[in-house]
Amino acid sequence: MQDLKKKVLGTALIGVALAILPFLIGMGFGNAWIRMLDFALLYIMLALGLNIVVGFAGLLDLGYIAFYAVGAYVYALLASPHFGLHWPLWAILPIGALVAGVFGMVLGAPTLRLRGDYLAIVTLGFGEIIRIFLNNLNAPVNITNGPKGIAGIDPLTKSIDLFGFQLNSLYLNYYLFVVLALLIVVVTMRLEDSRLGRAWVAIREDEIAAKACGINTRNVKLLAFAMGASFGGVAGGLFAGFQQFVSPESFGLFESIMVLCMVVLGGMGNIPGVILGAVVLTVLPEVFRQWAGPMQMALFGQTYIDPESMRLLLFGIALILVMRFRPMGLLPSSRRKAEFEHAAEEGAQA
């Protein structure tokens, strides 16, 4: 009973903290940082989705952002002036998730027999194919509006009046994102600790042994793709409504790699680690971008290096350093940590 009380209290505290966070950030740092928080939440959803594919099932997907794109464009097509449709949020999100899930299975199906690196390159290829199609499906029939993208997308939320206190859509978006992110966290946790979750780990550890245990590896892998993709689809829909603009530019290989890095750097397979990875990789670059310019001015009197390019350079260096000194990620699962130590021992013995 003590345990339960502690759990409830802990959850309540987290709930309160999350609820007042945007106000604190808004007052302390300004609205731009609330937007950043929103992005962090989106990336948490994405990273958790990719975590199912890469972290749980061990399938290296380098084209994951395609599902984000699918979800975003579904939203854009159903809630913008483009086709003149204005469906409500709660109708579009499930559709986006479903469509993305189907794409996940379709794109995953050809990869089922492929070895690790071949699988990676094929998923990468699929990611690029989706982007190219999005970029070019404006003729002969204009579906995606090509490189110009789709603008004027209906906003996710509208400001409401609560007891005379105005909650504008900035805050409402945040709460919507928090609720959905939490939902995805819970779903992921439940999937992990289930028959299906165990099957995924079994496939990752030893696919032949998994088959010998009666696991239909084909279907289970497809499920991993589908689940992961559907999370991406949800996040994509939210993104479209949030930005109110989508274009193929936002959905390239670099973005896929970013999400992969969040999963790997955070601690692959470990839900808290992945969340941390997503937050760190969203917040730090922003922080850097805000301060790099002024800092250089203060130190040198002029900006030598454009913060944008420096940001990427430092990101690359960070990747190299983290993989060198902490390859298991910031918060690895105890399983994963053991895997790394195990591999190092075996390697040293060889």
Next chain:
Amino acid sequence: METFVQQLINGLTLGSIYALVALGYTMVYGILGLINFAHGEVVMTGALIALAVCKALLATALPPLLILLIGLTVAAAACMALGWTIERIAYRPLRNAPRLAPLITAIGVSIVLQQLAMLFWGRSYHSVPALLPETTYDILGARISAVQIVIMLAAAISMAGLIVLVQRSKMGRAMRATAEKPEVAALMGVDANRIISLTFIIGSALAALAGVLVSANYGIAHYQMGFLLGLKAFTAAVLGGIGNIGGAVLGGILLGVIEAMGAGYIGDLTGGVLGSNYQDVFSFMVLIAVLVFRPSGLMGEKVSERA
């Protein structure tokens, strides 16, 4: 018919370049099991260094061909050093880590190289001086330029040289042995580290050559030129069967020809629905199709797992 021959020529040219770059990918993968994401950036670095050297030398009265050769040599030396350094600093410490760590590191190296190139050479597209004769020849109703001929020849000679090296020399034997069974090769007295460094060095030299050739072909060099090229070349290596040197050559040339043909005919094939802007999609689709029906690539070995 002219379109066919013209696209074939273009395809063979492009394919020769892909093959040169694909060789680097496939050799490293064969020996380390690693996708060297940074390889495309080494190509880019080679191109830009050669360009810088050539531009500097243009002021002198040296004959253009000599300038080109000097530029190529300097670029090759620089890329070899670069490749060696990357392996030593980024990949060697991770020799025993599970696969994802070196892959992410490779991505990191790729980003660093690209950003450094941008800081050094800026974001603009640099035009490449024409150091090769600008003559074109007519063949079967199509045009082939001296540049294209040089590209195909240079690529063919280097690849032949590499294959001879790998198949006939002691060093090549050591490379093949290390790629197959590093521990046993070590027991036979092969220094794995040296062989691995050598693999990177050779691959990087070829990359420099490819960089020079590709910038000569398109007349431009740009800090982002390595990305898509590297991706396509890696696709070619996978197409041919990753780890297989002959496969890389086959895959590269095949991919180049398919892309050129695709670009030329895709309008006709799809009744005008899809245009040549879908050319990249074509290559990926071919890759996927091949891998679905032949998961180990065209020349790859079927790896059957011993239970």
Next chain:
Amino acid sequence: MTVLLQAKDIAKHFGGIRALKDVSLTINAGEIYGLIGPNGAGKTTFFNVITGLYQCDGGEIIFAGKPLHVESPHEVTGAGIARTFQNIRLFAEMSALENVMVGRHLRSKSGVLGAVFRTAATRAEEAAIREKATGLLDYVGIAAKAGIRAASLSYGDQRRLEIARALATEPKLLALDEPAAGMNATETAGLRALIEKVRADGTTVLLIEHDVKLIMGLCDRVAVLDYGEKIAEDVPAVVQKDPRVVSAYLGVPYEQ
């Protein structure tokens, strides 16, 4: 004696190498059946064929009265044949208990919806899986090691764990690929007792082994493979004296 598995004229080749040539044998329900032969004779290949890892190039297999379609290993396990591996294939980073729980995959059914909504049926199933897995760990004698990472277990315990995981699929036929390899006399005796217990509880056992003493003492009947062909199939006492078997193992006496 009912026939449980009947292999008829099984052929398998890899390129030019004929690994199996017209191998026919019959395993009766309730038997402990041994498969022996010199190294490279095709024993593991035969195993891999009947458990679906390889497709045979000729012949057929009748299992429990029905033809066995060996397209995929998981279907074979579903039909009732479970196996262990020569080189122990455990899920190294999972605990012993989790390994056996994976073995219950086939005999349980909750999927995505059950996992996400934690329905009462799913929770009950999870509890049953856990209980059965714990029971199996106890059955093979490693109950105390339930929470330990599989890769950290001793060799003998790993073998037992693999058997427990195979038993979790509730097989009619348990196929063991060199279970005694690398074991000392004490461990082998323990293994023998376990195999006899498994048989006594109603599971037929097929066994590849090199430990001749174990095979002869344990098996009801034995088949001998040599160069991909079956050269003998009978009770151990008879097989032991078969001149073809002797020459396969020991060679032909040197003639001056």
